[in-house]
Amino acid sequence: MSDHRIAIIGGTGDQGKGLALRWARAGFSIIVGSRDAERADSAAAEMRGTLGGEVLIEGAVNSVAAASAPIIVLTVPFAAQIATMKDIRESLAPGSLLIDVTVPLEPAVGGKPTRMLGVWAGSAAEQCAELAPENVQVVSAFHNVGAEALSRLAHEVECDVIVCGDSKDAKELVRPLVAAIPGCRYVDGGPLANSRTVEAITALLIGLNVRYKTHVGIRITGVK
Amino acid sequence: MSDHRIAIIGGTGDQGKGLALRWARAGFSIIVGSRDAERADSAAAEMRGTLGGEVLIEGAVNSVAAASAPIIVLTVPFAAQIATMKDIRESLAPGSLLIDVTVPLEPAVGGKPTRMLGVWAGSAAEQCAELAPENVQVVSAFHNVGAEALSRLAHEVECDVIVCGDSKDAKELVRPLVAAIPGCRYVDGGPLANSRTVEAITALLIGLNVRYKTHVGIRITGVK
Numbered sequence: 001m002s003d004h005r006i007a008i009i010g011g012t013g014d015q016g017k018g019l020a021l022r023w024a025r026a027g028f029s030i031i032v033g034s035r036d037a038e039r040a041d042s043a044a045a046e047m048r049g050t051l052g053g054e055v056l057i058e059g060a061v062n063s064v065a066a067a068s069a070p071i072i073v074l075t076v077p078f079a080a081q082i083a084t085m086k087d088i089r090e091s092l093a094p095g096s097l098l099i100d101v102t103v104p105l106e107p108a109v110g111g112k113p114t115r116m117l118g119v120w121a122g123s124a125a126e127q128c129a130e131l132a133p134e135n136v137q138v139v140s141a142f143h144n145v146g147a148e149a150l151s152r153l154a155h156e157v158e159c160d161v162i163v164c165g166d167s168k169d170a171k172e173l174v175r176p177l178v179a180a181i182p183g184c185r186y187v188d189g190g191p192l193a194n195s196r197t198v199e200a201i202t203a204l205l206i207g208l209n210v211r212y213k214t215h216v217g218i219r220i221t222g223v224k
Numbered sequence: 225m226s227d228h229r230i231a232i233i234g235g236t237g238d239q240g241k242g243l244a245l246r247w248a249r250a251g252f253s254i255i256v257g258s259r260d261a262e263r264a265d266s267a268a269a270e271m272r273g274t275l276g277g278e279v280l281i282e283g284a285v286n287s288v289a290a291a292s293a294p295i296i297v298l299t300v301p302f303a304a305q306i307a308t309m310k311d312i313r314e315s316l317a318p319g320s321l322l323i324d325v326t327v328p329l330e331p332a333v334g335g336k337p338t339r340m341l342g343v344w345a346g347s348a349a350e351q352c353a354e355l356a357p358e359n360v361q362v363v364s365a366f367h368n369v370g371a372e373a374l375s376r377l378a379h380e381v382e383c384d385v386i387v388c389g390d391s392k393d394a395k396e397l398v399r400p401l402v403a404a405i406p407g408c409r410y411v412d413g414g415p416l417a418n419s420r421t422v423e424a425i426t427a428l429l430i431g432l433n434v435r436y437k438t439h440v441g442i443r444i445t446g447v448k
Contacts, residue, residue, distance in 0.1 A: 114414065114418075115417075116420075116421075158445035158446060159445060162428075187432070188432075188435055188436075189428065189431075189432075190338065190428070190431040190432075190435060193339075194338075194428055194431065196340075196424070197340075197421065197424040197425060197427065197428045198428070200420070200421040200424060201421060201425065203421065204386075204413065204414070204418055204421045204422070205444075207413075207414040207418065208411070208412075208413075208414075208444060208447065211412055211414060212412075212446075212447050212448075214446050214447065214448075215446050216444050216445060216446040216447055217444070217445040217446055218442065218443070218444060218445065219442070219443040219444075219445055220429075220432060220440050220441070220442060220443075221382035221383060221440060221441040221442065221443055222382060222436075222438050222439050222440040222441055223432065223436050223438065223440055224436075224438075
């Protein structure tokens with residue numbers, strides 16, 4: 001499996017599509033996963049149409065997508081995270097990297113996107129790690145990068161990507177994926193438990209989007 | 225009482241001193257509060273020495289300081305927040321503004337400054353509001369501005385100040401205090417409950433300081 005192959009589970013959602021477009025344009029080979037193979041195929045076709053040219057985007061059901069790449073990105077709504085992990089966990093190849101992008105926003109239970117749910121594991125990322133096989137490394141990233149900013153392909157994404165994980169080496173594997181998105185910058189956010197805060201920042205940014213009628217991002221100052 | 229008068233409760237700590245120096249230099253009249261009047265006086269004298277010239281900084285015990293200004297800033301360690309609020313609450317004048325800067329970092333119980341404590345009220349700011357008299361408005365701000373950055377008076381503080389509170393008018397009173405610190409920018413962070421996230425960002429930034437051997441801050445992009 002090529003290192004340039006990325007499976008995006010829940011890749012038919014706005015965040016998944018935005019990441020798929022950016023990475024495909026940067027030369028990665030993308031497998032868009034969905035619960036429904038037809039939806040995955042049609043999302044992939046739509047994205048090929050958007051980008052034109054020689055981009056590599058195909059569709060597959062989530063479990064097939066999860067088995068077909070060394071890097072798997074989970075971009076499902078929080079309400080679907082546990083079921084999706086149960087669905088794909090047997091398909092994840094030993095040694096693969098799982099990047100969790102899930103944010104436990106309140107809409108999962110009918111609430112507001114500016115508010116968070118408490119997660120017993122501490123964060124969506126830690127919940128994901130509990131559900132992942134032991135031989136798969138879990139990191140979290142890309143929570144704060146807005147789908148809207150990703151989809152505006154002519155514009156840079158003015159946002160740092162704070163990457164959390166318990167293995168420095170695993171986190172480093174995310175660096176080229178961040179570098180592939182113009183305007184994004186990799187920031188080592190520390191252990192996976194710090195994802196609690198990075199996930200919560202998403203809700204804060206959504207509130208700022210509403211309050212300032214714009215699309216905000218985050219930068220860490222003082223980091224070279 | 226002049227609007228240009230600010231009491232800093234716990235003003236002998238690093239964060240309190242840093243804010244006192246910046247605001248005194250900008251022309252505010254500062255009352256540095258401490259549990260101990262002598263410590264307050266000597267911190268005030270030290271700061272007058274640092275700044276020289278016609279700055280207005282005096283010391284007082286916390287309860288006296290709290291009674292002597294329309295704006296009261298709480299910069300005590302989390303372990304001292306409840307006791308301090310009980311000590312000063314009767315002294316707070318009706319209609320005054322209390323700005324909570326407290327962060328529930330784990331060192332309050334012997335842990336790490338990169339980790340947070342859970343607070344039953346939701347955040348230190350909400351705990352502060354529970355303890356404040358009803359006729360005093362509570363907002364939270366300045367959590368993410370490092371004491372080190374504040375103390376380096378020749379340098380701008382590269383950090384947005386995310387202000388949380390349930391009254392827009394009360395939050396607006398913080399705007400001139402933010403503007404008085406070169407490099408800082410006011411960002412309306414929404415309701416007081418959002419302080420949960422803004423406080424947690426402090427622990428994240430402390431971890432980044434350690435990891436990157438620097439002094440970091442935060443910026444929200446896309447906000448004019």
